[in-house]
Amino acid sequence: MTIKSLVLVATSLLLALTGCASSISKPENQGRPNLILIIGDGFDDQQITIARNYLVGSGGELLLDQLPYRGMVQVQAVREDNPNEPNYVADSAATATTMAGGVVTSRQRVGTTAKTDEDITSMLEAAQSAGLRTGIVTTASVTDATPASFVAHVSHRFCHGPDNMVEQGARLSTATTDCSADYKKNGGRGSIAEQIASSKLDLILGGGARYFGQLAEDSNDTTVLREAQDYGFRTISDRAELKSIRQNERILGLFSGSTMPVRYRGVNGGQADFLERIDGKVVWPEPFACEINPASDSMPTLSEMTVTALRHLENESGFALMIEAASIDKQAHSRSPCGSIGEVEQLIESLQAAIAYQQTHPNTLILVTADHGHSATLIPDISGLAELEYGSPGRFARIRTPEGGIMGINYASNDSPMWDEHSGVAVPLYAIGPGIRDIPVFIRQAEIHTISLQHLGLTGR
Ligand SMILES: [Zn+2]
Structure with a gap:
């Protein structure tokens, strides 16, 4: 989508939202409940402001800016050795687990x-148990920390596939990966990819094919992908196949x-x-x-995957769908502001489809939030102390803006x-849909879980 068309979309959505304001405040129970999280x-106010300036100009409005609810969320994590x-500074694994399950972890x-x-x-497992359809859409590997926390249970986020369960030597700044107990x-559940293969999800779309090409732990000749097929997934791998899926199929798209x-x-x-001196x-x-x-x-956009997911999950009992724009974070790690801006744009297009x-x-x-803040900061383009x-x-x-x-x-x-x-700053929450007037303007991440389950009618289960 061009920047100009995004402005038009934002403008037309403002009209649409203004027009639907009365329906937002109507009583709930207007049919089956659906949740889109x-x-x-890494989607903090620095990233949002940078993206706004680039995509619609400093005087423009993003679709996000027009949503009827805007609050803040305290990021939550605890120490592994002392829970x-x-x-104060979390990672995606801890915070996605907290949002997904309502329990703060390390x-x-x-x-x-x-x-x-x-x-x-x-929340996806709870929804699935209650008969709702469930799905995950991400621009990361589907085994990455955020999507994984909604479907898998392992002691370390880097245990993507059977070959990644134990790695010697520290990776990045973290401790050595050891999921041998998993x-x-x-007696464990296996790697994240194997757990996805045996999951009950109705749809999961993203990257990560390399981990599904590994041999399953309990097999000499069966890949995790084949295992997923044996568990009933239809596996797809390109944009064209996205259009061919049928309602009664369970889809794993990599x-x-x-x-x-x-x-x-x-x-x-x-x-x-670094500045040259x-x-x-x-x-x-x-x-x-x-x-x-x-x-x-050649890649499907996040919006295309979102549209496909919404069509696929539609059913009489309702659904819960988690969508992740993953590379705001990944591109901030590698100090690539343009990559982060494009990923915010993808998030907004996905929100538009939702x-x-x-x-x-x-x-x-619809809830829109972040797992944690990030390092990028918008500062003077020439320092006030340059002289x-x-x-x-x-x-x-x-960055030269349009x-x-x-x-x-x-x-x-x-x-x-x-x-x-990452940074430890509180992150935004945007919302539209039934019940948003009851959401306090300041919450903690575990409450994302509570709000979601309440909407789906799953509290007390
Ligand atoms: Zn990160």
Whole structure:
């Protein structure tokens, strides 16, 4: 979608939302309950502001800005060695588990409690048990921490497939991966991919084919993908097949080896880097714009996957669908502002599809939130102390916006060549649908679970 058409969409949605305001406040029970939970990974107000400035201009409004509810969510995580102690900066595994299951856990954990390693039932599992249809859509690998926390239960997020259960040596800044207790032979549930293969989900779309190509733990010649087929999934791998799925099929769609390619990249490979200093003088970097990443051309968009999911999950008993725009986070880790901007745009298009569905299915609650904040900050594009030759100590990019401005975007949470880190800031919650007047403007992440189950009529189960 072009930027101009996004403005038009936002404008027309404003009219649509204004027109439907009365239906939002009507009594509930307007048919079967549906839940659409959209999670932007790393989707904090810095990222939203950066994306707004780029996509619609600083005077423009994103579709998000027109939703009738806007609150804040305190991010929640605890220490693995002492679950009574808060961990103020969380990761996607802990926070997705908290949102999915209502129990606060420690970083790296997927659907399991800190220290005691007990399973935490997710809202999708609860919905499935109650006869609702369930689905997951993500631009990450479907085995990545956020989607995994809604369907799987393992002690470490990197246990994607059977070959990834035990890894020697620290990966990134985290502890060594060890999910040996989760091997089936040790009485566990197996890797995340194997748990997805044997899950009861009606639909799961995203990346991650590489993990399903691994041999299943209890087999010498059967891949996890084949195992998924044996459990009743129809597996698809490209955009054309998305259009061919039938209502009575259970769908596992894997469109890339791991994370799906992002929509935008910096022109000439532009991304943030350290300021150059020559003879004590700061050389301010040339601004760059964003351009389409050709690798994303053949991929289904998040919006296309959302539309397919909504059509597929429609049924008499209601459904629960989790949608993730994953690469706001991943591109912030790698200090690529254009990648994050494109992923926010994808989130907004997905939200647009969800709202279009909600207009004809009013008992649909749409929640839009984030798992945690991130490192990117919008700072002056030329420092106020430039005359004194001071500037950012971190990595810095100057982004040329379509409206003719320049944004300074800074990443300074870590001097590692590999990545920047998350922040512990509270994250936004947007909502539209029945019951939104009852949502306090400040909540904690576990309450996403409560609100979701209440809407679906599943509390007390
Ligand atoms: Zn992250």
